[in-house]
Amino acid sequence: MQNRIEIRNLSKVYGEGSTAVKALDGVSLDVRQGETMMLLGPSGSGKTTLLSVMGGILRPTSGSVKVNGIEISNLNETRLPKVRLDNIGFIFQGFNLFPALTTLENVEIAIELRGRSIPKGRARQLLEAVGLGDKLHAYPANLSGGQKQRVAIARALAGNPPIILADEPTAALDSTSGQIVMDLLSNLARQEQRAVVIVTHDARVLHYGDRIVHITDGRMTDLPEAA
Amino acid sequence: MANLAWKNLVYDKVRLSVTLTGIVFALVLVLIQFGLFLGFLDTTANIVAASGADLWITAPGIPHVNGATAIPESRRYKALSVAGVERAEKHNIQFVNWKLPSGAQEAVQIVGFELNSGMGGPWNIVEGSVDDLRGEDTVMVDELYKEKLGVKGIGHVAEIQGKRARVVGFTRAIRSFTTSPYVFTSFKNSQNYARLGPDEMLFLLVKLAPGANAAAVQKALQETIPGVDVYTNAEMRRKTQNYWLFSTGAGVTTLMGAALGLLVGMVVVAQTIYASTVDHIREFGTLKAMGAGNGYVYKVIIQQALISAGFGYVLAIGAGYLVAKGSETGNAAILLPPEMALGTLVLAALMCIGASVISIRKATTIDPALVFKG
Numbered sequence: 292m293q294n295r296i297e298i299r300n301l302s303k304v305y306g307e308g309s310t311a312v313k314a315l316d317g318v319s320l321d322v323r324q325g326e327t328m329m330l331l332g333p334s335g336s337g338k339t340t341l342l343s344v345m346g347g348i349l350r351p352t353s354g355s356v357k358v359n360g361i362e363i364s365n366l367n368e369t370r371l372p373k374v375r376l377d378n379i380g381f382i383f384q385g386f387n388l389f390p391a392l393t394t395l396e397n398v399e400i401a402i403e404l405r406g407r408s409i410p411k412g413r414a415r416q417l418l419e420a421v422g423l424g425d426k427l428h429a430y431p432a433n434l435s436g437g438q439k440q441r442v443a444i445a446r447a448l449a450g451n452p453p454i455i456l457a458d459e460p461t462a463a464l465d466s467t468s469g470q471i472v473m474d475l476l477s478n479l480a481r482q483e484q485r486a487v488v489i490v491t492h493d494a495r496v497l498h499y500g501d502r503i504v505h506i507t508d509g510r511m512t513d514l515p516e517a518a
Numbered sequence: 519m520a521n522l523a524w525k526n527l528v529y530d531k532v533r534l535s536v537t538l539t540g541i542v543f544a545l546v547l548v549l550i551q552f553g554l555f556l557g558f559l560d561t562t563a564n565i566v567a568a569s570g571a572d573l574w575i576t577a578p579g580i581p582h583v584n585g586a587t588a589i590p591e592s593r594r595y596k597a598l599s600v601a602g603v604e605r606a607e608k609h610n611i612q613f614v615n616w617k618l619p620s621g622a623q624e625a626v627q628i629v630g631f632e633l634n635s636g637m638g639g640p641w642n643i644v645e646g647s648v649d650d651l652r653g654e655d656t657v658m659v660d661e662l663y664k665e666k667l668g669v670k671g672i673g674h675v676a677e678i679q680g681k682r683a684r685v686v687g688f689t690r691a692i693r694s695f696t697t698s699p700y701v702f703t704s705f706k707n708s709q710n711y712a713r714l715g716p717d718e719m720l721f722l723l724v725k726l727a728p729g730a731n732a733a734a735v736q737k738a739l740q741e742t743i744p745g746v747d748v749y750t751n752a753e754m755r756r757k758t759q760n761y762w763l764f765s766t767g768a769g770v771t772t773l774m775g776a777a778l779g780l781l782v783g784m785v786v787v788a789q790t791i792y793a794s795t796v797d798h799i800r801e802f803g804t805l806k807a808m809g810a811g812n813g814y815v816y817k818v819i820i821q822q823a824l825i826s827a828g829f830g831y832v833l834a835i836g837a838g839y840l841v842a843k844g845s846e847t848g849n850a851a852i853l854l855p856p857e858m859a860l861g862t863l864v865l866a867a868l869m870c871i872g873a874s875v876i877s878i879r880k881a882t883t884i885d886p887a888l889v890f891k892g
Contacts, residue, residue: 339890348807348889368812376809387804387889389522391529400522404810450809458890 294357295378295454295486296322296345301354303340303509314340315351316509324453327480327487329500337509338490339458345488346379346456347371359453376404380447382476384459386439388431394418394442395427401449417445421475437468444475455479457489461496473499523821526798533797534826540790541830542837544783545866549838550852551779552862557851558772562695562762563755565611565629570637571723573736574754575606578747582761583611583754584627584696586720589746596743597722602730603739607635608705609721612712613698617677619668625698626667628657628678630708637723640702645672646687651704658687662849663699678711691846695762722746780865787866788873791823795877798822803889819874827870831863838862 303315314337322328322345330338343349344356347363356364359378363371381387388397398414418427421441431439440460447455457476461469477499480487489500497503505512527534560567566574566583575597577587597606610630615623631638639648640658650656657678659669667676674685678701694700703711709718726735732750739748749757763769795802802815838854845852 343890346807372806372809372811375807379809381807381889383804383807383889387800387807389526389801389804391525392522396521396525401808404805404808404814446808 292323292325294321295324295359296320296488297355297357298345299355301341301344301356302352303337303344303349304352314509315344318354318506318509318511320504320511322454322486322488324486325480325484326501327477327489327499329497329503330488330490330506331492331497331503332506334492336506338506340509341506342456342458342488342490345454346381347375376450378452378454380450380452380455382440382443382447382455382457382460384462386431386436386443386463388439388442388446390431393428393430394423394434397431397442398446398449401446405450414445414449417448418442421445422471435468436464437471440464440468440472441475444472444479448479453485455485455487457487459490459492461491461493466495469493469496523818523825526801526818527794527822527825530797533794537790537794537826538830538833540786541826541866541870542834544786544790544869545830545834545862546837546841547779547786548783548865549834549854549858549862550841551776552858553838553842553845553852553854554850555772555776556853556855556858557845558695558769559759559763560853561693561851562769563758564692565700566751566755566758568641569609569723569751570725571609571751572726572732573724573739574749574751575722575724575739575743575746576720576749578745580747581765582758584613584758585761586611588714588718588720589722591717591719593743593746594719594722597724597739600735600738600742602727602735603724604727604730605635605637605725607632607637607723607725608719609638609723610705610708610712610714610719612708612714612720614679614701614711616667616683616701617680619676624667625696626678626701627694627696627698628708628711629700629702630705630712631702631723632705635723635725637725638721640687640689640692642690642692644688644690650686651702651707653684653686655682655684655707656686656703657683657707658689658702659685660692660699661688661690662693662847664688667699679713681710683711691851693849693851784869784872787869788876791826791870791873792877792880794822794826795819795874796880799880800888807889816878819878820871823870823874824867827866830870831866834866835859835862 299319301315301318305312305314318341330341332338340349344351351364355362358374361374363374395414398417402414418424421444423438423441426438460472464472473496476487479485577589580586594606594608597603612628613625614628616626618624633648633651646658651658659667669685672685676683692700726732736748736750805815842852842854
C-alpha cells in the first residue's frame with residue numbers, strides 16, 4: 292500500500308530558552324492508503340500537535356513531513372493551503388461547523404473553496420451518504436452531536452481527499468452516535484482506500500484501528516498492531 | 519463567499535445590533551461634528567456668499583466682513599469708471615443696538631443694501647418682500663431671532679440706535695455667526711441707523727460686465743481707487759471664515775470637535791469591527807484548516823466589514839438628515855451637503871476596511887490549536 296503520510300525524526304518545540312516545551316521528540320511513522328491509524332495518549336502527550344503537523348497547520352521545528360509525496364515541512368503559507376485542500380479532510384472534536392450556514396451550505400462551502408467544477412449535487416450526495424438527506428436545510432444548532440459530526444465528515448469529504456485527520460471525533464458523542472461516526476470513518480479507509488488518522492481517548496473505538504500508535508511526552512512509545 | 523459573510527452577520531442578530539449601533543454611533547458623531555463645522559463655516563460668511571457681488575471694495579486692512587470701517591462715497595464713481603464694472607453699489611454691515619420691548623438693548627448687525635441692485639439683500643424671504651423695505655424705517659429680520667428681538671410679527675415697531683424700525687418681513691435660516699442677528703434694510707436707512715455720514719459707506723459691491731475678467735478688473739480697481747482693498751467674493755468669504763475660524767476660540771473648538779469626532783468615530787468603528795471579527799475567529803481558523811488561503815479569509819472579513827459599513831451608513835445618514843433638519847430651526851446650523859454624505863460613505867468603508875485589516879492580522883495568526891479545541 293502507498294504511504295500517504297511519511298514522517299521522519301519529527302520534533303516540535305513550543306517557546307524558547309528556559310520556557311521551551313518539547314511537544315514532539317523524534318517521531319517517525321508512515322500512514323498508509325486504506326489504513327485507519329489510532330493515535331492514543333494522555334492529555335498533553337502531543338497527539339494533537341502531531342495531527343496539526345500532519346495536516347500542515349503547524350510547522351515542525353525539525354524533521355520531515357511528506358503528505359502524498361509532497362514535503363510540507365518547509366512549504367510557505369501561500370502553498371500550504373493548496374496541499375491541505377487537495378489532500379486532507381479535517382474532522383474536529385467540536386465539529387467546527389459554521390453556525391450561520393445550513394447543513395447543505397456547510398458542505399457546499401468546502402466545495403466552493405476548491406474553486407473548480409465539482410458535480411452539482413455533490414454536497415447533497417455526501418450528506419445523503421452519511422444519512423442526513425432529510426436535514427439538508429437544518430442549521431447546526433438544531434442537530435444532535437452525532438448529526439453534526441456526520442455533517443463534518445461529509446464536509447471533510449467534499450474535495451475527495453486521500454487523507455482524513457480526525458481529532459477526538461467521538462469525544463462529544465454518546466456511544467450509539469460514536470459508533471455510527473466510527474463506522475463511517477472506518478469505511479472511508481476500508482472501502483474507499485483513504486488514509487484515516489484518528490486521535491482518541493475513547494477506548495470503545497480502539498478496535499476500529501488497523502494500527503494504534505501511543506504517544507507519551509512527545510515520543511512514540513510502541514507500535515502494536517491492532518487485533 | 520458573500521453568502522458566508524452575509525450569513526455570519528445576520529445569524530447573530532444581537533451581535534449585528536451591537537456592531538451596527540457602534541458604527542451608527544461613530545458615523546452620526548462624525549456627521550454631526552463635521553456638519554457643525556460646515557455650518558460654522560457657512561454661517562460665518564453667509565452674508566458674503568449670498569451677496570451676489572463679484573468684487574468687494576473695502577477700507578484697507580479690514581479683518582473680516584463684520585469689521586469694516588467707512589470709505590468715501592466718491593469711490594463709487596471711480597469704480598464705475600473702470601472697464602469691466604457693470605455696477606458698483608453701496609453697502610453697509612454694521613453693529614448697532616436694537617431696543618427690546620423690555621427696554622434692554624440687543625446688539626444686531628444692520629445690513630443696508632441698494633434695493634434695486636440685486637446685491638447684498640436678504641434671501642429666503644418667507645414674509646414680505648424687498649419692495650416693502652422702500653418705506654422709511656422699515657426692516658426685515660430672520661424668524662429664528664423673533665424671540666431674541668422681541669418681535670411679535672409684521673408691523674412690530676422697535677428702535678435701532680434710538681430710531682424707529684418697523685418690521686415688514688421675515689427671512690428663514692439666515693443665521694449670524696456672532697450673537698447679533700442680521701437686520702436687513704435699505705442702504706439709506708442703514709446710514710441713519712449706523713450713524714454714518716451722508717457720503718460714507720462701508721463697502722462697494724461690484725457686479726462685473728458680462729465677459730469681464732474678474733482678476734483683471736480687481737487689479738484695475740486696486741490701481742485706480744486710492745486707499746481701498748479689493749477682494750473677490752471668494753477672497754472675502756475666505757478672509758471672514760479664516761478670521762472666525764482661527765482667531766477665535768469658537769472656530770478652533772469647532773475644528774477640534776470635528777477632528778475629535780473623526781478620531782472617536784474611527785476608534786469606535788475599529789473596536790466594533792475588530793470585536794465582530796474576533797467573534798468569528800474560530801470559523802476563520804476552520805476555513806484555513808479546510809484549505810482556504812489567507813486571501814479567501816481576508817475577503818470574507820472585508821465583506822463582513824463592508825456589509826456592516828453599508829447598513830451602518832444607511833442608518834447613520836438617515837439619523838444625520840433628521841438631526842440636520844432639526845437644526846434648521848435652531849441657532850447652530852448642522853449642514854449635510856451631498857458631498858459630505860458621499861464622503862461619509864467613503865469614510866465608513868475605509869474605516870471598516872481599515873479596522874478589518876487590523877482584525878485580519880489576528881485571523882492570520884490564529885493559534886492552529888484553536889480549531890482543535892473542543
